[in-house]
Amino acid sequence: MSTSGDYDAVREDIKQLIPNKDLSKDGLGPIFVRLAWHASGTYDKNTKTGGSNGATMRFSLESSDAANNGLNIARDCLEPVKENHPWISYADLWTLAGVVAIKELGGPTVPWKSGRVDATDESLVPPNGRLPNAEEGEQHVRDVFYRMGFNDREIVALIGAHCLGRCHKDRSGYEGAWTLTPTKFNNQFYVQLLKKNWSTKELDNGIKQFKDENDRIMMLPADMAFRTDPEFRKIVEEYANDKETFFNDFAAAFGKLLELGVPRSSDTETVAC
Ligand code: HEM
Structure with missing residues (x-):
């Protein structure tokens, strides 16, 4: 003790x-x-x-x-x-x-x-x-995080934690990791989100998620909102290009x-x- x-x-x-x-x-x-x-x-x-x-x-x-x-x-x-x-x-x-x-x-x-x-x-x-529903888009994401008191920049910084870990079919129904380095905290979530060609993939449990060209990494529907929403995307681009700013904003x-x-x-x- x-x-x-x-x-x-x-x-x-x-x-x-x-x-x-x-x-x-x-x-x-x-x-x-x-x-x-x-x-x-x-x-x-x-x-x-x-x-x-x-x-x-x-x-x-x-x-x-x-x-x-x-x-x-x-x-x-x-x-x-x-x-x-x-x-x-x-x-x-x-x-x-x-x-x-x-x-x-x-x-x-x-x-x-x-x-x-x-x-x-x-x-x-x-x-x-x-807590946020992974099936939803930018309106839901904003509603949930604004309710907590966050602004767009803070929301984008927080979602960068999806560089870590993975989805488990027996927990959320989704499957796979967002990056090829799931045990490293880095800005790869943003890099991959912008870089890859994402297409929909339906799992055998009926869940719809996104896969990259090689079906090695995944994105949730809610993650894709950070690529498509223009305000979110500007900040995603900034963090993809500037790891230090991401680290500082994420920590805060x-x-x-x-x-x-x-x-x-x-x-x-x-x-x-
Ligand atoms: C739109 C907001 C978010 C949605 C819809 C979402 C959804 C999910 C889902 C469905 C999983 C998979 C769980 C599993 O099957 O094990 C997951 C995992 C994870 N989420 Fe999020 N999440 C969001 C925001 C966040 C935030 C803000 C953080 C932290 C700052 C975060 C950190 C994580 C981590 C680290 C994992 C991996 C866990 C593991 O490997 O066991 N997420 N999230």
């Missing part, structure tokens, strides 16, 4: 889990990023409900939202870290796991603050259906995402990763 507040010790334990190839061919980094995002992306700025505070995905009401399929793997894998450092809240642990994963996979340093408190019952669980937007719904009366300790 570590001393209360020793986030370096927690970070070290998370790092050790990331290369785990027994559970996923990409290791656990990508799914830790998805867990941190789904724990936070339920926020509604108008009602000030949802968000990362509370770790409400511990309750079946939220974990059973179809959008969260498969995230039990990430939550279960982090359980030994929680046991080793019982003083950390799940809400801090899950968001920190995303931040550590980004860094471990070669991405930027995302600003992260501790201080989230776990909810003790289901009363703070936000309604299901607040992901840091903001992880803060959604977290009340801050004073500046809680900031942990640099």
